[in-house]
Amino acid sequence: MAQVLTDPGLRPAPHAVVVSSIRSVAQRVVELTLEPIGADPLPDWSPGAHVDVELPGGLIRSYSLCGDPADRQWRLAVLREDDSRGGSAYVHERLVVGQTLSVTTPVNRFPLVTAERYVFVAGGIGxxxxxxxxxxxxxxxxxxxxxxxxxxxxxxxxxxxxxxFGDSVQLWPKDSHGPADLDALVGLDRAAAVYCCGPTRMIEQIERIGAAAGMPVHREFFHNEASIEGDEFEVELDRTGITVTVGAGQTIVDALEQAGVDVVTSCREGTCGTCETYVLEGVPDHRDRVLTPSERESNESMMICCSRSRTPLLVLDL
Incomplete structure (x- = not known):
């Protein structure tokens, strides 16, 4: 079987860490504390960063760093998903204190810009x-x-x-407060930068509010409901010369795996950036929630887990 990983130039470097604690921080949510193995400290990171965690069995999952960037430890909080594909189930049921893991250098596609004021909106594990x-x-x-x-x-x-934090925080549990009126909760403050992370519908509503009010909205999705339907096209792997047909309703990743080509993926729906791959020829049809508008326009890279092609052939740096 041929084995090809997504381009190493786009993959952050791995670090060996040890799980120093596991504790519950809510129903179905556990917090992991990760510490370096050896004397070298873990790399610095900034708010909005995430890491890819390699779990036994080849599973790779992306999690936001949720501690204080000034700490020398990394903290992750993992929700036990109802429809887990194996990652959250492993963390909740089998991961133990003292276990070693491989975790990538933090990547930040959701950086906190300087603003006069901030309005933060979080949904669930966001x-x-x-x-x-x-x-x-x-x-x-x-x-x-x-x-x-x-x-x-x-x-x-x-x-x-x-x-x-008192009045600075408004908790809105749906079972006791009912559906949230986001227009009223977010308000109008053109001097504020809005940051939101959570379900797709919530973020899309925040984007509409921000657009109407002239408030800049920065967002990070943890689910992507984009369709993978489209016309059949060819993908050529430049390093090996392999050409694979991607069928209608099939992802590039699925087509490659069907052809015996292994690729590094995590979310498989275009939210984490793990499968980002350089495009050498052709025009991608971007359907991810990771790339910025300017990055999409450049067509230099794409998320092969969900995006398709606008041209009959894509040549990828694989």
Whole structure:
């Protein structure tokens, strides 16, 4: 079987870490503390960064770093997904303190820009990306407020910690508060930068609110509902000369795996960036939630787990 990984130039370097603690931070959510093996410290990171964690069996999963960037430890919070493909189930059921893992250098596609004020909106486990931003805003003495939505308070990770910020935080568990009126909760503040992470529908509503109010919206999705339907096309792997047909309704990753080519993937729906691959020829049909508009326009790379092609042939740096 041929084995081809996504381009190493796009893959962050791995680091060996040890799991020093595992604790519950909400119903169905556990926090992992990771420490370096040896004397060398873990790389620095900034709010909004995520890492890829390699789990036994070849599973790779992306998680936001949710601790304080000033700490020498890395903290991740993992939700036990109802429809787990193996990653969250392993973390909740089999991972143990003292276990070693391979974790990539942090990558930040959701950086916190300087602003006069911040409005943070978190939905469910999306709060993990927002927590370090709250820490940084406090440290920089920049005014902020957070709207945190969840199904129930017992499932809202770090709710007690966030409530300690008083009026700056509004928790909105749906089971006790009903559906959230995001227009009212987010409000109108053109001097504020809005940061949101959570379900697709929530983020799309925040984007509409921001566009109408002239408020810049920065967002990170953890699900992508884009269709993979489209016309059949060919993918040529430049390094090996292999050409694979990608059928209608088939992803590039699925077609490559069917042809015996292994690729590094994680989310498989275009939200994490793990499968980002350089494009040498052809025009991608970008359907991910990772690349910025300018990155899409450049067509230099694509997410092969969900995106397709606008041309009959794509040549990839694989």
């Amino acid at each position: 709060v993990t990306a927002i927590l370090p931003m709250v820490v940084q805003a406090c440290r920089a003495e920049i005014p902020w407020r957070l709207v945190y939505l969840g199904r129930s308070r017992s499932e809202m990770a770090y709710a007690d910690r966030l409530e300690a």
